Amino acid sequence: MELLPAVGWALAVGRAGGLPAGVRAQGPPGAPGRSVLVTPLTSGGDQYGLLVTVRRGAPHDRSEAELLALLAERAASHIRHARAHERLSRTAGDLQRALLAEPGRPHPNLDIAVRHLPAGGRTLVGGDWCETVRLHFGRTLLVVGDVMGHGLEAAVDMNAYRSSLRYIASADLPPHRVLRQMDDIAAGEADRRPATCLLARIDPGRGQITLAGAGHLPPLLIGPDGAAALLPVPVGPPLGTGLGGYESVTHPAAPGQTLLLFTDGLVERRGEDIDRSLARLAGLRFPVGQDVEAVLDTVLTGLDARHAEDDVAVLAARPHPRRPPGEPPYGTRASS
Incomplete structure (x- = not known):
């Protein structure tokens, strides 16, 4: 847990844009020897959170960043479908209880x-x-x-x-x-x-x-x-x-x-x-x-x-x- 960056810093980085492969930042300031990637969980234009990965030593390379971006995209897609199913089930349940x-x-x-x-x-x-x-x-x-x-x-x-x-x-x-x-x-x-x-x-x-x-x-x-x-x-x-x-x-x-x-x-x-x-x-x-x-x-x-x-x-x-x-x-x- 001590390796994780502050939540506020991760959120601020997650709102930033312009870096390739879905990577928002690498390494918070004042944390030498620690590599941090912040990848948004985005699907269908909606963001459901952030995937934060941390390790000591060498920085994450591009292939690792691309893999994490793919995992984040898949996770966000599952979250979106789960929420849609929950809304549909709730609506169907209300209608069925009325029936x-x-x-x-x-x-x-x-x-x-x-x-x-x-x-x-x-x-x-x-x-x-x-x-x-x-x-x-x-x-x-x-x-x-x-x-x-x-x-x-x-x-x-x-x-x-x-x-x-x-x-x-x-x-x-x-x-x-x-x-x-x-x-x-x-x-x-x-x-x-x-x-x-x-x-x-x-x-x-x-x-x-x-x-x-x-x-x-x-x-x-x-x-x-x-x-x-x-x-x-x-x-x-x-x-x-x-x-x-x-x-x-x-x-x-x-x-x-x-x-x-x-x-x-x-x-x-x-x-x-x-x-x-x-x-x-x-x-x-x-x-x-x-x-x-x-x-x-x-x-x-x-x-x-x-x-x-x-x-x-x-x-x-x-x-x-x-x-x-x-x-x-x-x-x-x-x-x-």
Whole structure:
């Protein structure tokens, strides 16, 4: 460190010009026997700092100066690209967070929890999304979808699917007809990426769950005792193919059960059969009495989802038990 010149001197020399091979100066005054080269880190007309090299003894020759100038140019180019990437990532992140809005509010007779996890520690989530839509008569439509690909392009297509879902679901159609119309819209746009999707219409009043899928994995139903099982869903093609052929199926829903919808990043592992991956999820044991947030914690921890190879979106929903006659509506208290 004692060989290095004063910072002020190096900066002053770096601002000077006119010497060949990018060399700004050699040897600060009052430092005999020490050779100093100051080379600016310049790329694209911008300067990002200085490369200062010092040694005792013979002065640096021209070939050394030219080599250091080349190294400085390469270093400056990497710095410029890194800063440009940081700005682009920040802008894309802001846009994607705006696209990846929180799902709508369900009816008060339903508790939900949602998590999004990007793969590999990335700051951006791709085309994985969750949504809830209020329907008539206390029913709620739960949705999870996964657009092919990653990054901002997938997020833009995700937002398009999400917008069409909200518009179509407002007509209170059966889940399979919602998928059919979403598929028709997506197939009419040549640049739209295909997507898988799962719809679950929960009717707490009747104790029913109606499912329809577009190439998506089945949901998990967790009982009050903590045991879990996958619910069968009719197989349908991904959205955007224009093939149609979607069907709905209705399952009973008992009080205290929790429905878990998820994208494939939660369970899939490289080189592993998907049936084995789903069996691992269904084999989890859930402590009795967990709320929906704790259920998601159990799932994400049990499957080590924070180290998943793909993006993860997961939604847990639990209907409230049917109210006895005379009990006040959900979210209200009886006054004394």
